Amino acid sequence: MKEIAEILKEKGLKVTPQRLAIYSMLKNTTSHPTAEKIYNTITQCNPSISLATVYKTLDCFVSCGLIKELNITCEYSNYDANTINHQHIMCTCCKRVFDLDTIDDSAIKKAVANKTGFIVNDEQVVFYGICPECQKKNSN
Amino acid sequence: MKEIAEILKEKGLKVTPQRLAIYSMLKNTTSHPTAEKIYNTITQCNPSISLATVYKTLDCFVSCGLIKELNITCEYSNYDANTINHQHIMCTCCKRVFDLDTIDDSAIKKAVANKTGFIVNDEQVVFYGICPECQKKNSN
DNA sequence: TATCAAATAAGAATTATTATCATTGTGAGG
DNA sequence: CCTCACAATGATAATAATTCTTATTTGATA
Known part of the structure; x- marks a missing residue:
């Protein structure tokens, strides 16, 4: 505290x-x-x-x-x-959001900055799908 | 039409x-x-x-x-x-959203699905930053 | 062309978020 | 330790994006 x-x-x-x-x-x-x-x-x-x-x-x-x-x-x-920069995956059924392991994409970020002329400050990667629990529920 | x-x-x-x-x-x-x-x-x-x-x-x-x-x-x-799956970059200053070239990340998607047990249906990649025009404006 | 479900327009309602403002609490300086 | 300025809070009104409701209209099929 x-x-x-x-x-x-x-x-x-x-x-x-x-x-x-x-x-x-x-x-x-x-x-x-x-x-x-x-x-x-x-x-x-x-x-x-x-x-x-x-x-x-x-x-x-x-x-x-x-x-x-x-x-x-x-x-x-x-x-x-x-x-710390990390990715998320959301279940479109129960709306829960989970963390994914960090993938180092500093190279991509740099490439994006070079190509667009942007100062790139942040990024967000989200996957959407159905989580195992909801898959089970839906099959019942 | x-x-x-x-x-x-x-x-x-x-x-x-x-x-x-x-x-x-x-x-x-x-x-x-x-x-x-x-x-x-x-x-x-x-x-x-x-x-x-x-x-x-x-x-x-x-x-x-x-x-x-x-x-x-x-x-x-x-x-x-x-x-068609593609990435976006948004200028946090003027709020405009631009397209980025498609990066093939089917491998990452498959890895995410395997690791999490999700059925992955969609994804969204967004970079945030300051576009060249706003950089110029802000420096004035 | 007549029929009917689907689509539309208008505006009320809802939901997430922000603004307002009077009151309270924090912490720096005495 | 006390005081005071100002930042933070609570209560609630206001706002903005989106959805709902309902009467009316329209498109596709028979």
Whole structure:
């Protein structure tokens, strides 16, 4: 917990219970939750938190690079405290998002930058499909 | 124009002026427009079209595989009539989306499927950065 | 051409997210 | 340790993209 406070301070952010709760929740899950899901989880221990605070805190964490916002579906954003570049796979049936092992594609990134003249800052790779569990369910 | 009507019929869709207009507009652009942008363009020749019809038509085209919906930002969807798998790069400054050359990654896709047990149906690769034009503008 | 399911237009409703603003809490400096 | 400025929060109104509802119209088939 002290560690998280340190990270926030380094980024010039004030340490508040809400921020600690949100960041620690995100650090301790691999489920890529939505803002709504984060809010629902946090309210269990911190019933007075406001949904607006969750959104603002997430924006703030994204701006300073503490977490990443994933654009995996058009309906809502998912958040990920693992900021090391990695790929995702989403089940279009149950909507769950899973991590994939990191593939080093710095060469591709560089090639893209050279070809387009873009300054490439970020990338997102998502696969879409049906997860084993949903395959089983659907065959019943 | 007759060609588009044929394509719609093959998919079991009724041929309507709205559908012809939307599909033809998407086929003749590389700009990955939003629903709103499509609506604004179409109304110039077809002033009576409804925004709801644009959304429904796009959904319908996506369902039958005629076009693809891109999840590039969390704020809105972009649509692309080029359904051959290819990558995109978006300028986070001017919000424009460009095509990148197709990279054959069927091997990666197969590896992902093997590792995860997913049936992999689709994928999306997006790079984010600053386009040359915006770099110039920002340096002024 | 008559029929009927499918498609459309118009606008209300919904959902995710953002803005507003009064109140509260954090942490730097005394 | 106290105080104060200002950043953060909570409550809720507002917004923007998208979906739903319903009456009406249209395209394809008989």
